[in-house]
Amino acid sequence: MADDSGSLFRVVAKEGTFVFVGRMFELGISFVGAAVLANIFESGEYGALMLGFSIVGMVSQFVVLGLDSAIGRYLPRYEDAGRRRSVLITAYRVAVPIAVLVGMATAFGADWLATAVFQSPEIAPILRIFGLAIPFAAVVHLSIGAMQGTKQALHKSIVESVTLPGTRVTLALVAVAFGGGVVGATYGYALSFVIAGAVGTYYVVKNTSLIADADVKPMYTELLRFSIPLVLTAIMARILADVDTIILGIERTPSDVGIYRVAYPIAQLLQIGLSSATFILIPVFSELDSDEQGERMRRVYQVVTKWIVIGTLPLFIVVFLFPERVISLTFGAKYVAGATALSVLAVGFFLDGFIGPNSVVLTAIGRTREVAYDHVAGALLNVVLNLWLIPQYGVLGAAVATTISYTVMNGLYTVQMYRATGIQPITGALMRPFVAAAVAMAIIYTLVTEFLPTNVLVLGTMMAAYLILYFVIVVRFGAIEQEEVRLVQDFEDAYGIDLGWIKSLTKRLMR
Secondary structure (H helix, E strand, C coil): CCCCHHHHHHHHHHHHHHHHHHHHHHHHHHHHHHHHHHHHHHHCCCCCCCHHHHHHHHHHHCCCCCCHHHHHHHHHHHCCCCHHHHHHHHHHHHHHHHHHHHHHHHHHHHHHHHHCCCCCCHHHHHHHHHHHHHHHHHHHHHHHHHHCCCCCCHHHHHHHHHHHHHHHHHHHHHHCCCCCHHHHHHHHHHHHHHHHHHHHHHHHHHHHCCCCCCCCCCHHHHHHHHHHHHHHHHHHHHHHHHHHHHHHHHHHHHHHHHHHHHHHHHHHHHHHHHHHHHHHHHHHHHHHHHHCHHHHHHHHHHHHHHHHHHHHHHHHHHHHCCCHHHHHCCCCCHHHHHHHHHHHHHHHCCCCHCCCCCCCCCCCCCHHHHHHHHHHHHHHHHHHHHHHHHHHHHHEEEEEEHHHHHHHHHHHHHHHHHHCCCCCCCCHHHHHHHHHEEEEEEHHHHHHHHHHCHHHHHHHHHHHHHHHHHHHHHHHHHCCCCHHHHHHHHHHHHHHHHHHHHHHHHHHCCC
């Protein structure tokens, strides 16, 4: 590829690394906090906390009306400070008042929601507290959209992956330590949105023209024309993420919610690569589309997808094959009833990464209507399947509904992306190591489970040996291409590190 393409990969790698490291921190501290709380509380109490948290996530995503994505798309398209400030001011003027009204309505209607909708009057205080957090959660969304539009991946990670989960876990555990119980933990969760919103606003003010001395020309029509389809997308995205939890709360018990909300975030670990790449790829693809650089977009897509799959496959194998061990070692044996659901969810989230950031391409090229339609199809299917399966199969039914819905929606995305751009994720550099690694794991797993005891020591040794074999497979079967070689050279130059022995070993394996 040309030098400018190499530079583009360096941008994606650098900024994506910031997001990836941030996500790793976020998942780590969130896991520790959730595991501690899940072990302290009864499954019903933990389920109530997760139910309220899901409601905040769903509602706060809705009230911003897709304007966070509009900010992320339009800021990189303008150089003029006035136009950039107009984008920001317009988005905040629309979204913040709506968020305040909806948050107040949720807080004042908490008793009715708890009694009439969830048949659990005891969760009313939790819903009330989370309702007051909705406006601040909306500000976090808008701030992250601004950071995305200015490619401030480091600041995005500080807000979303460090400040938000760090304060959430710290405040919740402190509240519990002082006898606050589940309500105290709820206050900790809610205050984390306040703090993250303040930090996010600081970075927006510091790094954008939000308060610059420039005239504002309202862009309501332009932004809303782009974002309104994304309102539907945002609603449907949150339905996909949270409707299973909410229907479980309605049809079953808070205890079932607690079990499911242990399996779900473990499976979500498989999306870390995709979510890390998505943040920086929206403005990158938007610029490429603006410059009519379709071939470069295709190549970036395929290389990024390849490394999402390669980076995720070992984790998928662990979660899919040993769900009981994963749950018992993290959240405790009382949640192991969700093991089968965890394996099912792992399949759905792994396939999500295997197909790649397809919705990002459609959003970047302005096909937001198609994104909205696909989300509608996936979300409605999810609702129907959850309503059908949860009464019969409980937690497992919710997992099956989510996996099927994600798979169908991703299929629609991929077909429409291919029709619009000719981009598709499958390459030889992806499939050769993937197939070889899957076959190798199947053989090793069969031999170990047939002839050895499946205790933690044996399984840990098996995975350690497999990771060494996996590295050999990745290199030997052609996953390393010219882009990766250039990135290694850039890394050596930037940090003054000599990776000669690694490069030498890699070259030998590639022959």
